[in-house]
Amino acid sequence: MMETVNAFAVIDGGRSIKNGTSTPPTAQKPKLLDQVRQAIRTRHYSDRTEKAYVHWIKRFIFFHSKRHPIEMGEAEIGKFLSVLGNRFTCERVHPEPSPQRPAISLS
Numbered sequence: 001m002m003e004t005v006n007a008f009a010v011i012d013g014g015r016s017i018k019n020g021t022s023t024p025p026t027a028q029k030p031k032l033l034d035q036v037r038q039a040i041r042t043r044h045y046s047d048r049t050e051k052a053y054v055h056w057i058k059r060f061i062f063f064h065s066k067r068h069p070i071e072m073g074e075a076e077i078g079k080f081l082s083v084l085g086n087r088f089t090c091e092r093v094h095p096e097p098s099p100q101r102p103a104i105s106l107s
Contacts, residue, residue, distance in 0.1 A: 032069065033057065 030038070033054055040050045057069075063080050064072060 036054060036057060037050060040053060045053075060077075060080055061067065061069065063083070064076055067076075
């Protein structure tokens with residue numbers, strides 16, 4: 001007798017058969033950064049712009065302990081921008097001392 005093969009078992013590695021279901025696997029939604037990259041490429045932005053956008057999105061996500069941006073609102077955006085503003089303002093007001101020694105004038 002010929003055994004019938006579930007076409008979806010080939011696609012999902014046999015998980016649907018092991019679980020006792022024969023429903024087709026759902027297509028997974030692309031990850032956030034993949035969606036961002038796709039949107040940027042659709043708009044024909046440069047590669048460097050894409051890298052910059054992805055970099056800042058990653059910084060935002062890591063700043064908030066890897067929470068998904070869809071869970072956050074204005075308060076989290078404001079906090080992130082406030083910390084960035086304070087960090088850069090402090091660096092301009094109190095720059096690091098120069099590692100080089102100034103030249104001594106002997107005149």
